[in-house]
Amino acid sequence: MKFFSIETKNLTKIMERPLISDISFTAHSGEIHAIIGNNGEGKTLFAKLLAGVRPKTSGSILINHEPLDITDVVSAQKYGIYMLQQEEVLFPKRTVRDNIIAGNEKKLGLKNRFFSPSKKRLNQVCLDYLKLFHMENLDLDAPISSFSVMEKLVVQLCRILICDPKVLILDEPSTALTTAELRTVFDFMTDFKQNTAIILITHNYSLLMRYCDRVSVIDDGTITASFTRDDFTLPEFNECITHLKMNVKYPKLPIIPGNELIRFDHLSTDLLEDIHFSMRRGEIIGLAGLKTGQKHSFLSTLSEELMPKDGQIIYSDTLRRPFFSLISGDEANQALFMAHSIPFNIAVSNFQKVTKYGLFSKRMMKGYGIYYLNKLKIKDSDIHTRTCHLSTGTKQKIVIARSLFTQSNIYIYDEPTKNLDSTSRLDLYNILNALTLDGASILLISSNNAELVGMCSRVILTKDGKQIGNYSTQYLSEEALSKELE
Numbered sequence: 001m002k003f004f005s006i007e008t009k010n011l012t013k014i015m016e017r018p019l020i021s022d023i024s025f026t027a028h029s030g031e032i033h034a035i036i037g038n039n040g041e042g043k044t045l046f047a048k049l050l051a052g053v054r055p056k057t058s059g060s061i062l063i064n065h066e067p068l069d070i071t072d073v074v075s076a077q078k079y080g081i082y083m084l085q086q087e088e089v090l091f092p093k094r095t096v097r098d099n100i101i102a103g104n105e106k107k108l109g110l111k112n113r114f115f116s117p118s119k120k121r122l123n124q125v126c127l128d129y130l131k132l133f134h135m136e137n138l139d140l141d142a143p144i145s146s147f148s149v150m151e152k153l154v155v156q157l158c159r160i161l162i163c164d165p166k167v168l169i170l171d172e173p174s175t176a177l178t179t180a181e182l183r184t185v186f187d188f189m190t191d192f193k194q195n196t197a198i199i200l201i202t203h204n205y206s207l208l209m210r211y212c213d214r215v216s217v218i219d220d221g222t223i224t225a226s227f228t229r230d231d232f233t234l235p236e237f238n239e240c241i242t243h244l245k246m247n248v249k250y251p252k253l254p255i256i257p258g259n260e261l262i263r264f265d266h267l268s269t270d271l272l273e274d275i276h277f278s279m280r281r282g283e284i285i286g287l288a289g290l291k292t293g294q295k296h297s298f299l300s301t302l303s304e305e306l307m308p309k310d311g312q313i314i315y316s317d318t319l320r321r322p323f324f325s326l327i328s329g330d331e332a333n334q335a336l337f338m339a340h341s342i343p344f345n346i347a348v349s350n351f352q353k354v355t356k357y358g359l360f361s362k363r364m365m366k367g368y369g370i371y372y373l374n375k376l377k378i379k380d381s382d383i384h385t386r387t388c389h390l391s392t393g394t395k396q397k398i399v400i401a402r403s404l405f406t407q408s409n410i411y412i413y414d415e416p417t418k419n420l421d422s423t424s425r426l427d428l429y430n431i432l433n434a435l436t437l438d439g440a441s442i443l444l445i446s447s448n449n450a451e452l453v454g455m456c457s458r459v460i461l462t463k464d465g466k467q468i469g470n471y472s473t474q475y476l477s478e479e480a481l482s483k484e485l486e
Contacts, residue, residue: 004029004064006081006167006197011049011059013221015389019045021221022059029166031213032189032198036244038421039393040379042221043201044086047169050199051083052076063166080166084156084173086392086419092145099144099155100126104162129158132188148291149447150181157185167197172392174204175418176447179482186211203421205246217244245422250454253433257283257457261316261410261441268310271297273466275311277458279410279441284432286456286473287445289463289485295414295445302412335399338388342378342398343369345387349402372401377427393419400428404435411435414445429455449481461485 005028013020020042027033035043048054050061052073061068063079070076090099101108101122108125127136133154138147144155153173160168170189174182182204189198190211202208208215209232217225217240227237241247258281267275271294279285290298300306302313336345343365347354354364369383376397381390387398396419403411411432417425432442432455446452452459453473461469461484469484 004166004197006050007062007065008050009060009062011046011061012057013045013049013054014057019221020049020056023218023221023223025216025223027167027197027199027214029197030194032193032200032211033214033216034200034202034208034212035216035218036202036208036246037218038244039397039419039424040381040391041218043218044171044391046218047083047171047199047201050076050167051081051169053083053085077163080164081169082160082163082165082167083169084153084160084171086171086175088152089156090144090152093143095141096138096144096147096155097122097126097140100129100158100162102159104159107162125162126158129161130154132161133157133184146293149176150178150184153177153185161192165196167199168192169199169201171201172203172419173200174202174207176415178447178485179449179478180486182207203246203425205241205248205422208246245426248422248426250451251426251429251433252455253436255282255436255457257281258439259316263314264311265314266311267301267308267313269297269301269306269308271465272462275460275462275467277460277467277470279443281439281441282436283458284436284442284444284456286452286459287443288447288449288452288459288461288481289468290445291465294462294465299412299414336387336395338386340387341369341383342373342381342385342387342390343383345398346372346401346405349406353405368405372404375404375431376401377424393421393424396420397424400431404431409440411440411442412445413442415447416444417446417448417451449478449485453478453481 005026007024007026009024011020011023011025012018023046035046037043045054049056050070052070052075055071061070068079070079070081076082091102094102108122123140126140130136130138135151135154138151144152147155173185177185186207192198200207200212213229215227215237216223225236225240227234227240231237260278260280263278264275275298277285297306301308337348346369347365351360354361354368356364366383372378373381373383378394378397381394387395390398396416400416403413417428420428432444435442444452444456453476456473459469459471459473459476459481460467461471461481463485
């Protein structure tokens, strides 16, 4: 494939207000071009305009200076523009094979033919692409819902790669992936970029420095700066990274744990075996190595939806059963009421708190909404904004605000930072510290090993559904934790 470029001229998207304003941008084949910026600044929306997921208001999209007529996803794909979205685009009850083949039937000769290709041939097609990511041992007949985040991401990538994209847009692929998994994906991208223009939306500083050839900064819906790899040593680039807090330092507090709130006494569930640790006031404890089904099993047992197979959960004598606040690892879209306002989505976790004299108070609900908008620094919306219009990162902040609204004793956070920019992650870490100073206990379930080591006093390690360690982070590095979990 010959060298080419994709560019935009004065690309604009206006709804109730300008969301994207006059963006002029160029990406070249043979490069990974990163787009960085804070939540709500327009990174994902810009990508969706390129990929035809959202229609533009004005401006042009061009390949090799030739204007493209992009009105929807199909028209964008006709020009070779494909996007791996941040949200999963999968058929959860269908098999791995079905999810890879879906949408590619014509390309694989499955349409307009009397006899369909054999299952053996379809399997070979799938395995050829899975092999690129060292996943040729995946069970093609298993439902995709039973697989890990990394495996689901690779299946979506394989579905795109079959189409031989000219432009591949990756929207935060580092979300909830381990360091080793990211290395697998981006080692492949380094080779794949030779004939493709790869546009990467990311908050991940290490990805930026290790793999990207160009970086553009988006602020308030427009590109404000662009840098080549040669510019990465310039003061201007370092000032930009510092401003965005991408090279984040974890604000861990020295703590003296208080009394025990809850103890998992050799707990076993349908997918877990012999989980044993305690949580004390003022502690942030990490939980690493759980796969999607295992996390669901653990959280369902904790919320008493499932009964343990063996062992028990023991609560403090003074509390009997503590007041829990849970953020699940599900996408924010599944946790929010998309047609309702931000204050409603926050208050829904504790309507009693916005009830006065037995009557529901909209004024109180709006007041709390304004408070949390300011506390979490949400600036791309106000209390009247419908949740469906928010960016992915802002939706995640609303879920976090809902958890804080409950004023709990124990907070269970499953991948709470996966859609947050670096500034927002730092804000959340400071909020977690404030909760521990008030005597709360926090369980942080995360696939980000640096986050676990950086914020937790202890990390509980699990492998194949069984606890294999309970380590103080005083003696644990990110590299050692990654190696234990391999």
